Amino acid sequence: MKQILSVYEIPGGMWLIYLGSAAFAFLGFAIGHLLQNYFLSAVLSGSFAFFPMMAVKLYWLYKEKQLNATLEPSLNSITSSYLRGSGTLIQAVEENVTQLPSPLKQVFEHFLFEVTHVDSSVTDALEGMKLTIHNRIFHEWIDVLVQSQTNFNMKKNLTKILDKFADMRAVEAEVNTILEDARRSYLLMLAISVAMPFFLCIVNQDWQEILLRSTGGKLLIAAFLMGVFVSCGFIFFAYQRALSKE
Known part of the structure; x- marks a missing residue:
C-alpha cells in the first residue's frame, strides 16, 4: 500500500487511508447500532x-492496465x-516524447532530464525507469536497451521483445472472459x-x-453478512492476482 501511494506522491497518503478506514468502521458500527444488533456492528465495522x-x-490496477495498453505503440x-x-x-x-501519452510522457521526460542534467549514465537512467512502470515486457525491453549500450548488435532484439505484446493481448482477452463469467455468476448468487x-x-x-429481535436471529444475520464479506474478499484478491499477472 505504501508503495502504491508513493508512486502517486500523495502527501500523508497512509494517514488518509487510516482516517478513511476509521470513518468507514464507525459507519459500520453505527448501522449495527441503529438496528440494535451489536454482532452486526462488529462485522460491519x-x-x-x-x-x-x-x-x-x-484504482492502482485500473491505472496499471491503462498504462500497459499504451506501452506497445509508444515503445x-x-x-x-x-x-x-x-x-x-x-x-x-x-x-517521440512529445507524442507519448501520459504518464509515459512524464516517465521518458524524466529519463531525458536524468541523462542531460543529473547523471550522463544512460544505463543508470534506464534501470531507474523500471521502478516507475511495473510491466514484464517493458523491463525486458529496458534490459535489451542496457545491453545495446555496450553491444550495438543487441538492438535487433528489441523488435522481438515488442512482439510479445501480441501474446499478452491474447492472454489478457482470455483472462478477461474468464473473469467476466466468474463475476456474473458470483453477483447472481450473491444477489439471491x-x-x-x-x-x-x-x-x-x-x-x-426471529431475525430482527431474537439473539439467535441477530447472530445469524451477522454470520451471514460475515460470509458475504469474506467471499467478496476472496473474489477481490483473486481478481487482483489475475489482473496483476496479465
Missing part, C-alpha cells in the same frame, strides 16, 4: 474498515527511431443470497421477529 484500501488497490515508435540509422537512444526518445432473508421477512412475520 471490521469489514467496512478495509474499503479504502481495496478502493486504492482497484514501438521509440524503437523504430532507435533502429533507424545510427542515432542514439536519447535522440530516439527526444523525437442477500435477497433471501428479506424475502423470508416479507412472507413470514414470525421470521422477521
Whole structure:
C-alpha cells in the first residue's frame, strides 16, 4: 500500500487511508447500532474498515492496465527511431516524447532530464525507469536497451521483445472472459443470497421477529453478512492476482 501511494506522491497518503478506514468502521458500527444488533456492528465495522484500501488497490490496477495498453505503440515508435540509422537512444526518445501519452510522457521526460542534467549514465537512467512502470515486457525491453549500450548488435532484439505484446493481448482477452463469467455468476448468487432473508421477512412475520429481535436471529444475520464479506474478499484478491499477472 505504501508503495502504491508513493508512486502517486500523495502527501500523508497512509494517514488518509487510516482516517478513511476509521470513518468507514464507525459507519459500520453505527448501522449495527441503529438496528440494535451489536454482532452486526462488529462485522460491519471490521469489514467496512478495509474499503479504502481495496478502493486504492482497484484504482492502482485500473491505472496499471491503462498504462500497459499504451506501452506497445509508444515503445514501438521509440524503437523504430532507435533502429533507424545510427542515432542514439536519447535522440530516439527526444523525437517521440512529445507524442507519448501520459504518464509515459512524464516517465521518458524524466529519463531525458536524468541523462542531460543529473547523471550522463544512460544505463543508470534506464534501470531507474523500471521502478516507475511495473510491466514484464517493458523491463525486458529496458534490459535489451542496457545491453545495446555496450553491444550495438543487441538492438535487433528489441523488435522481438515488442512482439510479445501480441501474446499478452491474447492472454489478457482470455483472462478477461474468464473473469467476466466468474463475476456474473458470483453477483447472481450473491444477489439471491442477500435477497433471501428479506424475502423470508416479507412472507413470514414470525421470521422477521426471529431475525430482527431474537439473539439467535441477530447472530445469524451477522454470520451471514460475515460470509458475504469474506467471499467478496476472496473474489477481490483473486481478481487482483489475475489482473496483476496479465
